[in-house]
Amino acid sequence: MVHYGCAKTDSGGIECFVEFKESTSARLSVNRRKIGAMARFIELLATIGSFILMLVTLPFSLCFTFKVVQEYERAVVFRMGRLKGGAYGPGTFFVMPCVDNCVLVDMRTVSFDVPPQEILTKDSVTVSVDAVVYYRIKEPLNAVVKIANYSHSTRLLASSTLRTVLGTRSLAEILSERETISHTMQSSLDEATDPWGVKVERVEIKDVRLPVQLQRAMAAEAEAAREARAKVIAAEGEMRASRALKEASDVISESPAALQLRYLQTLNSISAEKNSTIIFPLPVDLLAPFLSLGQHQFRQPLPHTS
Structure with a gap:
């Protein structure tokens, strides 16, 4: 940093000066460059020493220098603590012994069970819910560099997300809208x-367990x-049957022969069951003349005797 200034001298004159000062950021950048250059120099020496060691121990060193990565795996290589390029694989690649550190990452879909969570629903009902989560690694570098243990972290996050999502739903929504809840959790x-670097592919609600008292209450409600x-x-x-009987009686009343045929059909059905007793219904219309005659005789006055 450059500073300009002027000052009076003892003799009465004016003296101008230019002062050069080194700022803190400049000193830090210089120190970083020195440390970086030293680290690269040490890394170069270690690489050369590792290469010489590999040549000396041939052919046994080939067992440690060549790595095989399966089709469903990727390898992340660190040289002296620094990330070396991108992910390697599938196939074979070369590493330096004692200098390179190789971390394998499985790219296949992995599933795990979310432990049963005691959740208080929106309508103040306590339920126990468990789920299944399916995920896979889509960025091996991020899964190794940006997170210490992606599997454990994903499990903890799934448990907390399950409690958060279901806590905003009522019991009826949890029981009837499982697919919607699964999509919300997955997003x-x-x-x-x-x-x-983790891709959550699917979330499924396995089971929703209700308290025994609530199950009994819901069963009684459904039964009622x-x-x-x-x-x-x-x-x-019964209403439709009464209407049909009324229509049938209207049809039968229009034809007396229809009533007789119905009477004979009833007798036929009774006799087909081999009953020892047969009841013959007597139409009330046959008794009507006798009833009217009896009433006429009852109304005549008794003869007077002297």
Whole structure:
């Protein structure tokens, strides 16, 4: 940093000066460059020593210098603590012994069970819910560099997300809208784990366990609802049957022969069951003349005797 200034001298004159000062940021940058150059020099020496050691111990060193990565794996290599390029694999690649550190990352889909969570729903009902989460690694570098243990972190995040999402739903919504809740959880988890290089593919609600008292209350409610529907259906059936009987009686009343045929058909159905007793219904119309005659005789005055 450069400073300009002027000052009076003892003789009365004016003296100008230019002062050069080194700022703190400049000193820090210089120190960083020195440390970086020293680190690169040490890394170069270590690499050369590792290469010489590999040449001396041939062919045994080939067992440690060549790495094989499967189709479903990726390798992240660190040289003296620094990340070396991108992810390696699948296939074979070369590493320096004692200098390079190789970390394998499985790219296949992994599933785990979320432990049962005691959740208080929106309508103040305590339920126990467990789920299954399916995820995979899409960025091996982020999964190794940006998170210490991506598997454990994803499990903890899934448990907290399950409690958060279900805490905003009522019991009826939890029981009837499982697919919607699963999609909501999957979106929340995928957004949170994206910086870690983890892709949450699917979330499924396995089981929702209710308290025993609540199960009994819901069973009694469902049974009462079914009984009410059964009574309504029976009443509707009786109403339709009475209407059909009324229409049938109107048709039979128009033809006396129809009533006789119906009477004979009833006798035929009774005799087919081999009953020892047969009841013959007597139409009231046959008794009407006798009833009217009896009433006429009862109304005549008795003869007077002297």
